Amino acid sequence: MSSSNVESSTIYDAVVVGGGITGLTTALLLQEAGKKVVIAEAHTLGFGSTSGTSAHINTFADTTFTEAESAFGAKGAQLFADAIAEGLGLIKGYINRYGIACDYETKPGFLYAENDDEAKQLEEIYHGAVKVGVAVNYTDEVPTPVPFKKALIWDGQAQFHPINYLHGLQKAFVAAGGVIRENTIITTIETNSGIHSAGDIRARAVIYATHMPPNLNLFNFECAPYRSYVIAVKLKSGKYPNALIYDCQEPYHYVRSHVVDGERLLLVGGLDHKTGHEDPAKAFAGLENYIRKYYNVSSIKYQWSSQYYVPVDGLPYIGQMPMAKQGIYCATGYNGNGMMLGSISGKILSDAVLGLENEYADLFRPSRVKPIDSFSELVKENADVAYHFIADRFGIHESDSLKRLKPGTGKVVEVDGKKIAAYRDDAGTIHALSPVCTHAGCVVGWNNEEKSWDCPCHGARFDIDGKVLTGPATRSLAKIENTNPQH
Incomplete structure (x- = not known):
């Protein structure tokens, strides 16, 4: 059902980074419009938020229409409602068009x-x-x-089964000539003469459908x-x-x-x-x-x-990515409404690549000037980030030792005066990592329910061996070898 035949000599019309509902919707819309598209997914299709959603499809959102009107005016609230409805319509339309069996x-x-x-x-x-x-x-x-x-x-x-829906989009995308590359991590984009290179993939447009664009960017402070x-x-x-x-x-x-x-x-x-x-x-x-x-x-x-x-201001950011080369797009900040907003993002982003006007583009523009009433929320969220950046780094929390670490648990511990993100597996082996998040240098914390290291600043997550589970980080946590549990 997937295809991985990326031709190095080919310049694609678009590379879509991320294989969730945003990425597949965008890619399918572009492929149906006659464009040549490749999806690059770091793990497997639907690995991230789409696979974890409880898949509610609503005509309302976590940001209420009253809140949207307060921040963006009556016209903005109306456009927000219309966008949600159109996102729902896109899902229903694809289910009917391709006969997708997804418990809708x-x-x-x-x-x-x-x-x-x-x-x-x-x-x-x-x-x-x-x-x-x-x-x-x-x-x-x-x-x-x-x-x-x-x-x-x-x-x-x-309601529906999101992964079965994704599989339906995937099948339609490949049947239309689309290319899918799983287990392909895109960390940086090189641009030359209007052509963007993402690893060995070259394209005229790049679409970050990664829930949060990778690496340090403006959205780390706005979401x-x-x-x-x-x-x-x-x-x-x-x-x-x-x-x-x-x-x-x-x-x-x-x-x-x-x-x-x-x-x-x-x-x-x-x-x-x-x-x-x-x-x-x-x-x-x-x-x-x-x-x-x-x-x-x-x-x-x-x-x-x-x-x-x-x-920070209640609405998602969809479109040309600020401070990036022309033709690099993103979609982020869906709050808890990724099914409808991820779907309408696909339409907004595909229209942008196709050079078509979209009535929602201006409302969700990532470079929009923030309403004044969102400033206090911005300060609050980033003051919290600043606290964790400083407090965790300089050891306000009580230190521990490796020998007291129980099997199946992890903790940031102190060994010889240095902090280590340590996990002891059920066999007793210690997996030791640098606790410093490779995204912005905050100190990660242990999530025992999911056996992951989670960053409290911008949400990056890593597995017990330090590999990236969730961006915006793109590099693994550094491994620490020869850790002695007797210290």
Whole structure:
């Protein structure tokens, strides 16, 4: 289903870096338009956020239409709503056109408030949605055991299996003549006479569909990385809600059902936090405690997490990359709405490469001037980054020794006065690395749930051997040899 025949003598119309929903949508649109496109994916297609999403397809977003209007005016809010709707339409269109079997189901969505403050927020969300023509109504009935004060129902929401959908796009892309290169890491771009070289791939346009463009760039200071958690449980009752259900807590919870390997399960998600800042084990435990409080759980079948980036002014950055050569594009800052926004990004980016006007291009332009009210959020997020850069580096945290490191765990420890990111595997072998993130020099922390080293500054993640799992880092953590656990 994939193809890797990149011809070194060929100049492609575009190289798409990243094989998630943004990358495949963009590449397929360009290939269908008669362009010659190659996808370069560092791991395997869908490896990153697309494989971790709980795959909600909504007509609303985490950034409310009221918030969008406050920052970008009534026209901006309307365009945001239209972009979300068009992203949903792109997904439905491709499923129908190519007959993609991806468990696509249309379901109502419910958003409920449990107290007076949340009820007030709900009213603002309602009025903001009505103003931009998004279908929403108040309802007295929500298929949830959680007591609530007020609730909204959104018709025409949907869910699907994101990896099966990606496989459908992949099949169509290859059938149209597209080329896919998996396990191909693009770290830098060389540009000469308008031709961009990404390793041995040459193209007239480069599209970073990597969730966060690699290396140091402007978006490191305009998007904050977050982890989001999901557990899948089996219920004793066998009765599952046939809807997408969200509360208004901060951080929030959501539930929906899905059939996995012939077995219906309840997916419970939320409790998001900044990457590298809190204990993932507590997040999973919190989700389990929450769901056991309201549902009669038979067993927990799966648990996983995913990463997304929150933009400082609420809207994603899609288009020509600032301070980069002409013809280098990116898309980032989807908040928690990557399915719709990743899809519409594909249309905006492909239109840019094709030289076509796109009505959303200006609203999402990466070089846009930030609204004044986003400045305080920018300062807050980057003050937090600065703290971790300094505090972790100079050893404010209590030191430890390698001999106290239990099998299956990792920690930044001090050995002979030097900090080491150390992981002891189940066989007792120490995997020792430099704890200094290769992206911007912050100190990584251990994520015991996913056995990874996570950077608290910009969200880069590394495996136990230091290899990059999630950008914006492009280089592995340095290995430290001959570590003596007796020190």
